[in-house]
Amino acid sequence: MREIGKLVERGDALVVQGRYDDALTAYNEAIRLDSKLGLAWTGRGDAFYGQGKTNDALKAYDEAIRLEPKLAVAWNNKGCVLNALGKYNDAIGAYDAAIQLEPEGSDLGRVWHNKGLTFANMGDYMEAQSCYEKAIRLNPKEADTWNDKGDVLSEQGKHEAAIKCWEKAMELDPQLEDECMDSIDVARRSMLRD
Numbered sequence: 001m002r003e004i005g006k007l008v009e010r011g012d013a014l015v016v017q018g019r020y021d022d023a024l025t026a027y028n029e030a031i032r033l034d035s036k037l038g039l040a041w042t043g044r045g046d047a048f049y050g051q052g053k054t055n056d057a058l059k060a061y062d063e064a065i066r067l068e069p070k071l072a073v074a075w076n077n078k079g080c081v082l083n084a085l086g087k088y089n090d091a092i093g094a095y096d097a098a099i100q101l102e103p104e105g106s107d108l109g110r111v112w113h114n115k116g117l118t119f120a121n122m123g124d125y126m127e128a129q130s131c132y133e134k135a136i137r138l139n140p141k142e143a144d145t146w147n148d149k150g151d152v153l154s155e156q157g158k159h160e161a162a163i164k165c166w167e168k169a170m171e172l173d174p175q176l177e178d179e180c181m182d183s184i185d186v187a188r189r190s191m192l193r194d
Contacts, residue, residue, distance in 0.1 A: 004030045004037060011043045015050055023047040038068030042077060049081055057081050072101035076111045083118045091118045109139030116148060125152040143173035147180060157194075159187040 011026035024047045030040040045060030058081055064074035079094030095115040102108040116131030132149035135142065150165030166180035166187075 004033050004040070007033070008037070008040050008043055011040070011047065015043065015046045018050065020047045020050040023050075036067050038064040038071040038074060041067065042071065042074045045074070045077055045081075049077070049084075054081050054085055070101050072098040072107070072111070075101065076107075076114060079111075079118070080114055083114070083121060086121075088118050088122045091115075104138065109135040109137075109142060109145070112138065113142065113145045113148070116145075116152070120148065120152050120155075125155045128152045129156070141172055143169045143176055146172065147176055147183075150180070150183060154183065154187050154190075157190075159191045162187050 007026045007030035011023040011030065014020070014023035014026060024044060027040050027044040027047060030037060031044065034040070041060050041064035045057040045064065048054075048060055049057035058078065061074050061078035061081065064071055065078070068074070075094050075098035079091040079098065082088075082091035082094055092115060095111055095118065098111045099108065099115075102111055112131050112135035116128040116135065119125075119128035119131060129149060129152045132145050132152065135145045136149065139145070146165045146169035150162040150169065153159075153162035153165060163184050166183050170177050170180045
């Protein structure tokens with residue numbers, strides 16, 4: 001069992017590095033040793049998604065969920081693929097399942113963030129803002145969430161509040177400075193016109 005865990009960990013590390021073929025090799029070996037391990041199937045889905053193979057990713061997440069229906073990460077990642085495919089209502093359903101299953105913490109914050117991204121893609125900026133606020137309460141140091149909250153506030157014409165979010169995002173992650181400063185410049189120009 002320990003060998004299987006190491007294979008999954010190796011696959012996870014390879015996904016982060018963008019080495020999807022090698023990750024698939026690790027996950028497939030873990031599945032060969034234990035075909036009922038939901039985390040290996042979830043990792044397989046992540047590798048397929050990284051390759052742009054969304055249908056294969058969905059099949060892997062569905063298998064993970066079939067094997068372990070309470071595996072929140074599989075539900076969350078399935079939601080990400082559905083969002084990317086423009087299947088927003090299905091994505092929201094997957095995130096809701098993950099939220100029901102995920103214990104409190106930064107992982108739950110990531111689910112709320114992803115749900116916010118989906119609502120933003122739908123043009124429902126108020127609901128997206130609500131999701132981002134929940135994500136920030138759970139993980140206040142997640143710069144991407146602050147950045148995305150700034151975007152939806154700006155879409156609602158709440159430019160001053162948006163600027164504060166972008167400033168917080170830059171404080172937390174200086175690599176976001178160019179993107180956030182561009183957004184701040186646009187918001188300030190919009191404020192001058194209003």
